[in-house]
Amino acid sequence: LISTKKYTIIMVKQKGTPPKITRYISNIISPGTNFEYQTESSENNIVSFIVDENQGIYSVGYSAIDVTTGKTIINEMHSTRDDKTYALDELFNLLQTYNTAEIIVTLDNNKIDKEWISNYLELNQYHTSFNSSRCKIDYQNELFARVYQINSFLSAIEYLDLERHPYTTESLAILIEFIIEHDELIIAKMNRPIFLGASRYLYLGNNALEQLGVISRDSSELTLLRLIDKTSTAFGKRLLKERLLSPIIDKEILEARYDLAEKLIERSDKYDTHLKNIYDLERISRRLKLQKLHPMELTYISMSLYAIAKLLKDCKQDSIEYDSKLDDKIEEFRKYLIDTFDLNICSKFRIEQIDDNIFRYGVYPNIDTLLQNQKDEIGKLEQVITHIDSIVEAKQIKNSSKSGYADIGYLESEGFSINLTKNRFTMIEKELKESFVTIEDTHHFFKDFHYKRLKNSVKINSKLFEQITQTYESNQVKLVALVKERYIKSLDELDKRFSHLLNEIISFVANIDVAISNAKCAKKMQLTRPIIVEGNGYEAIGLRHPIIEANENSGIYVPNDIYLGEGIKTEHNHITRNASDGNAVNGVLLYGINSSGKSSLMKSIGLSVILAQAGFFVPAVEMKFSMYDKLFTRIVSKDNLYKGLSTFSVEMMELKNIFNRAGTNSLILGDEISQGTETESGLAIVSGAILKLLDIDAHFIFATHLHQLKNIEQLQNIKELIFLHLGVKYDESSDRLIYNRELQLGMGSSLYGLEFAKSLHMDEFFLKNAYTIRESIIGNKSELKT
Structure with missing residues (x-):
C-alpha cells in the first residue's frame, strides 16, 4: 500500500491495561518515510525543494534523504537572464536521476504558478504535497546540529559548508522537519549531506537519460540501466x-x-x-x-x-x-x-x-x-x-x-x-x-x-x-x-x-x-574498454546500439564507424574521415528514410559516451574519446506531452537551452529539428543552429530530411561540416525496400518517401497521382520511376 499505491498510514498504539487504556499516534508512514517495510533494493528518496522566481528567473534548492540508508543529497541551482529555466531543468534531471518516492514542494512567493510548476516538472507521477511553512536560520542550525551530530564552534550551516546556499539549507530543514513529524527516530545519526555541484559531472541536458533510453517511465521497457x-x-x-x-x-x-x-x-x-x-x-x-x-x-x-x-x-x-x-x-x-x-x-x-x-x-x-x-x-x-x-x-x-x-x-x-x-x-x-x-x-x-x-x-x-x-x-x-x-x-x-x-x-x-x-x-x-585521449574528439569503430542489439526481435545490428572533432590519432580510414578529407569534423548532417536507423545511430553515440564516462565498457570494436562535459539530446519522444506543450514549442525551448548551455566540449544529438514548422522556417532554423554550434566549436549530429540545406549559401564550403546518409532502395524483383544500414557519403537520394509507400502496396490510384505530382514539383522525372 505504501510503496505501490503511495498511501500514507498512521500507526496507532495503545498503552495501559483495561479499563485504563489510552491510544496514541506512534508514527506516520508515507512513501518517503517507509523505513521498516521497504522491500525494493533501489534507493527510496524523500525530496524537498524550494522554488523562487524573480522576473521569470528561477532559483531552486534541492534536498533528498533516503531514510533507509541515511544518505543525504543536496544541490542549489540558479537560472540567469539568458537562461531563465536552467534551475528548473536541473531540478527535473535530479528527480529523474535519483529515485524519488515523495516530494514536498515549497514555493517562495505566491506569484509562482503552482499548476505550471507541477506540469513543467511532471510532478503528477510522484506523491507530492505543497508546504507553506518556512524555517528560520536559527531553527535550521538547531535541526542540523541534532540530526548530523554537529558539535563545533562553527554554526551547523557553516560546518556543513552551506552558508552560501540558503535555498538548499531551507529545503533541507523543511525535509528534516517533515520526517520528524512522521517518525523522529528514523532521522537520527544521518550521514553528512553530499553537495552535488556540477564541476565533476557530465551535464545531461534536455532529459537526455530518458530520450536515449538509459531510463524509462515504462517499467516494461528495456533500458540501458536494466541491460547492464x-x-x-x-x-x-x-x-x-x-x-x-x-x-x-x-x-x-x-x-x-x-x-x-x-x-x-x-x-x-x-x-x-x-x-x-x-x-x-x-x-x-x-x-x-x-x-x-x-x-x-x-x-x-x-x-x-x-x-x-x-x-x-x-x-x-x-x-x-x-x-x-x-x-x-x-x-x-x-x-x-x-x-x-x-x-x-x-x-x-x-x-x-x-x-x-x-x-x-x-x-x-x-x-x-x-x-x-x-x-x-x-x-x-x-x-x-x-x-x-x-x-x-x-x-x-x-x-x-x-x-x-x-x-x-x-x-x-x-x-x-x-x-x-x-x-x-x-x-x-x-x-x-x-x-x-x-x-x-x-x-x-x-x-x-x-x-x-x-x-x-x-x-x-x-x-x-x-x-x-x-x-x-x-x-x-x-x-x-x-x-x-x-x-x-x-x-x-x-x-x-x-x-x-x-x-x-x-x-x-x-x-x-x-x-x-x-x-x-x-x-x-562484446564490450570493449574505451580509451581516454587528449585533444577534443570522439572516434568509434564498429559502434553498436546495445539496447536494440539485445532485443531478439530486432535482428542483427549493423555497426558503424564515426569520427568527431580533431586531435585523435586514428589508424582507421573510415567514412567520416573520407567525407572530411582528413579535416576536423565538428558537425554531421545525417540523412535517410525514417526507418533507416538515423536515430538509432545517434543514440548509440550518446549511450557510448554515457557508458564510457560512467566507467563502463562500450559496444564498439574500439572507442577513443576526450571527455565531454555536456551532452544534449533533441530526440523526438513522448516526454513533451507531459508538459502540455506543442512539439515545435518543445523543440525551440530545447534548442534555446542548448545555445545557452553548450560549449567547446559539448556533444549535441538532434533528430529532425524543426519538423514542427513549415519547410522554409525549418531550413532557416536548422541552418542557424548549425552555424551557432560551429561558432562555439561544439560537436553535433543532426538527423534531417532537409536536402535543401546544401543550397544554403552560409553552409557551403564549411570544412568542419559533413553530409552522410543511410541508404535505402526499392528492389522491384523482391518487391521490398533494401536498407543499407552502413553510413555512406553525401546526402543520398532526396526521393524516397513514395518508394517506401510503394513497398507497403498502397493504392495504385494514390501512388500514380502522387508520382505525377512529385514530378511536377521537382521539374523532372522521378529517379525511381516505375
Whole structure:
C-alpha cells in the first residue's frame, strides 16, 4: 500500500491495561518515510525543494534523504537572464536521476504558478504535497546540529559548508522537519549531506537519460540501466545506477574503474557466489545506527562477513588492492558477533518478538542467573514427571524399555500442567494417588492434585504447578525486559566499534560488484574498454546500439564507424574521415528514410559516451574519446506531452537551452529539428543552429530530411561540416525496400518517401497521382520511376 499505491498510514498504539487504556499516534508512514517495510533494493528518496522566481528567473534548492540508508543529497541551482529555466531543468534531471518516492514542494512567493510548476516538472507521477511553512536560520542550525551530530564552534550551516546556499539549507530543514513529524527516530545519526555541484559531472541536458533510453517511465521497457545491471548485491545495484545516471569527467577515477573491470573479466564467475551471499549491509548499517536492527539481521551480518572474507581471499589471489588490515578487522567483527550472540536463536526473532535469551552464556551474568532460575522451575516439573514415569514403568509389561510417558504442557491462560494419556492414567491412577513426590524437602501428595479428563488425555494441575507458573512467568518478564535492554545497548556498542568498518566494507564490495557487472557485460555483449585521449574528439569503430542489439526481435545490428572533432590519432580510414578529407569534423548532417536507423545511430553515440564516462565498457570494436562535459539530446519522444506543450514549442525551448548551455566540449544529438514548422522556417532554423554550434566549436549530429540545406549559401564550403546518409532502395524483383544500414557519403537520394509507400502496396490510384505530382514539383522525372 505504501510503496505501490503511495498511501500514507498512521500507526496507532495503545498503552495501559483495561479499563485504563489510552491510544496514541506512534508514527506516520508515507512513501518517503517507509523505513521498516521497504522491500525494493533501489534507493527510496524523500525530496524537498524550494522554488523562487524573480522576473521569470528561477532559483531552486534541492534536498533528498533516503531514510533507509541515511544518505543525504543536496544541490542549489540558479537560472540567469539568458537562461531563465536552467534551475528548473536541473531540478527535473535530479528527480529523474535519483529515485524519488515523495516530494514536498515549497514555493517562495505566491506569484509562482503552482499548476505550471507541477506540469513543467511532471510532478503528477510522484506523491507530492505543497508546504507553506518556512524555517528560520536559527531553527535550521538547531535541526542540523541534532540530526548530523554537529558539535563545533562553527554554526551547523557553516560546518556543513552551506552558508552560501540558503535555498538548499531551507529545503533541507523543511525535509528534516517533515520526517520528524512522521517518525523522529528514523532521522537520527544521518550521514553528512553530499553537495552535488556540477564541476565533476557530465551535464545531461534536455532529459537526455530518458530520450536515449538509459531510463524509462515504462517499467516494461528495456533500458540501458536494466541491460547492464548484473550486480549481485542491493547496495552494488544502487551504486551502479548512481554511476550510470551521473557520468563524470574525472580521468583518474574512470581509468581506475576500467582497470578493475578489465582485471576481473576472466574471473567474474568465481566472485558471484560470494556476492550473492552478502545482504544489504548499507540498510542494515543504518538500522544498526538507529538501534532498530532485528536480532535475525545479526545472522545476516555474520553470513555476509563470512562471504566477504572469502571475497577478499580471491581479491588477494587476483592482486586486487585493498586495505591489508581489512581481513583482521572482519575477523574481529565476526568473532565479536559469535562470542556475544547465540546466532541460531537470534535468527528466530524480530526485535519486537524477542522472548528468549539471545546472548552467549557468560556475556551477561544477571541474564544467566534468571535463566538458571527458569531451569530450576522447569526442573521441579521434571521431577514430577520422573515420579509418574517410574509408576508407569512399574506397571508396564516386563522388559519394556519405553520411557517419557508424561509431558509438560503450558497455556498462557492456565500456566503449566502435566499431561498423560487417558489409558496410562487409568492404569496407574490408584498407585499415583497413593504416592507423593518430594521437592525441596516438601512432600506433595498426588491425592491433592487436580485431574481434568479430556477426550484422549488427562491434564494434571496442582498448587505446586501454580507456584511454578507464577515464579516462571515473573522471571520470564524480567528476562525478556533485561534481554531487550541489553540488546539495545549491544547495538550501540556494535555501532560504535564497527560502523566505520561497515562503511569501508560497503564501499569496497559495491565497487567490486559494479566492476564484476561491467566485466560480465563485456563478455556477454562484446564490450570493449574505451580509451581516454587528449585533444577534443570522439572516434568509434564498429559502434553498436546495445539496447536494440539485445532485443531478439530486432535482428542483427549493423555497426558503424564515426569520427568527431580533431586531435585523435586514428589508424582507421573510415567514412567520416573520407567525407572530411582528413579535416576536423565538428558537425554531421545525417540523412535517410525514417526507418533507416538515423536515430538509432545517434543514440548509440550518446549511450557510448554515457557508458564510457560512467566507467563502463562500450559496444564498439574500439572507442577513443576526450571527455565531454555536456551532452544534449533533441530526440523526438513522448516526454513533451507531459508538459502540455506543442512539439515545435518543445523543440525551440530545447534548442534555446542548448545555445545557452553548450560549449567547446559539448556533444549535441538532434533528430529532425524543426519538423514542427513549415519547410522554409525549418531550413532557416536548422541552418542557424548549425552555424551557432560551429561558432562555439561544439560537436553535433543532426538527423534531417532537409536536402535543401546544401543550397544554403552560409553552409557551403564549411570544412568542419559533413553530409552522410543511410541508404535505402526499392528492389522491384523482391518487391521490398533494401536498407543499407552502413553510413555512406553525401546526402543520398532526396526521393524516397513514395518508394517506401510503394513497398507497403498502397493504392495504385494514390501512388500514380502522387508520382505525377512529385514530378511536377521537382521539374523532372522521378529517379525511381516505375
